[in-house]
Amino acid sequence: MRRSKADAEQTRLNILDAAERLFCTRGIAQTTLEQIAREAGATRGAFYWYFKDKSDVLSAIYQRYKSPQLCRIETAVAGELPEDPLEVLEVTGSEFLQMLETEPVQQRLHLILISGTPNDDAAKWRESKNAEIYRLLLRMMERARDEGILSDDLTPEEATIAQMVMINGLIGEWYRSGQAFSLHETGTKLLRHLSSSLRKKPAEGAEGTRT
Amino acid sequence: MRRSKADAEQTRLNILDAAERLFCTRGIAQTTLEQIAREAGATRGAFYWYFKDKSDVLSAIYQRYKSPQLCRIETAVAGELPEDPLEVLEVTGSEFLQMLETEPVQQRLHLILISGTPNDDAAKWRESKNAEIYRLLLRMMERARDEGILSDDLTPEEATIAQMVMINGLIGEWYRSGQAFSLHETGTKLLRHLSSSLRKKPAEGAEGTRT
């Protein structure tokens, strides 16, 4: 049953999708290549045609993952527009959480991203990806400091860690609680709270009013 | 080589320690019973004498784990002493992070605790343990609200999630960054920041003295 070029590319994607789903539902180590192939409606022969082994398909999953929120922040970093950095982080973070809650695909990807044991195949990849996000957020926080809107009692580095802790921590807590709360609702509220706590308080008098 | 009662109990502990170490360094699924036995200076025969299988030793590891910070909070919850709830949470959290950074044993335990894939053997255990911690913290936050020191714009539930997100998120970020920052120093600072942001701001001008 030989397929055409287009169909062939489709089976490759099917395998990628299947692996993505199984990796997050049953875990990477517990997922067998046979399961991936059957989930993709193919056999292990097809798998080995496209991928070297399990870690190969894993890195393929990683590579096609580009978080939309990261793009948003990247453009905000690159852009000359005088956007409020703290508000950009708050909004993109909130959007990201909403997307995660509504789109299962993104859930799986991020779950694979933050899960896994230390020093396995993917640990180095995760570390570098994490560092990349850190540097991006840090540039935003530094910009916030330069614009004089970052609170004095936190360095940009600390504020960045606080932001990452909030996002990733929320997702982790959401999973550990068995989705017991609304990720987007609670997340938005806590992100707003964090954002305002990171913001330098103006002098006495007016307080709490947003722009 | 029959051992005496005391020696026998020691081998059991050796196996437990060995499993604990290997589970966090190489991951649970990637650790074989043979490795555990050899690390403990014994054979798989000894393992099967004391434990049913891998999940059995895992639950044994869980059972002998009682976080000191939890005890501290428990006594604070039970106690009638009018301690400042937010300060108790801040201090115990800070202490916990310090202990984690200095004592590798606690590191491993907590790493095993928050790692692992969803719906594996230990997932239910982790969920229930997490819920237990949540309820404890929630009682503290409710007490804070009742005493009128919790900020109005967050419910006790949200404040609890914020606290858990901060602690667990910090640890996760610490690991993902490859211990790139000081867990205790940064953690203490961010915990203090969070604590003060959770605290209700006193009214304008005069008044606002603490008890």
Place this chain on the structure above:
DNA sequence: CTTTACAAACAAACGCGCATGTATGTAAAT
């Protein structure tokens, strides 16, 4: 105080299933 009779505490060997990797077959596309 011996001796006996177990039972505890393992070690070593065995067999099984299962995932992996490879090698081969094969029909359709080019």
Place this chain on the structure above:
DNA sequence: ATTTACATACATGCGCGTTTGTTTGTAAAG
């Protein structure tokens, strides 16, 4: 006709659970 895109069959190894064997503590019997 040759290559592509798989499916099928086969070989290998590895971890697991069980069984069996061996040594030693230890308690009761004599």
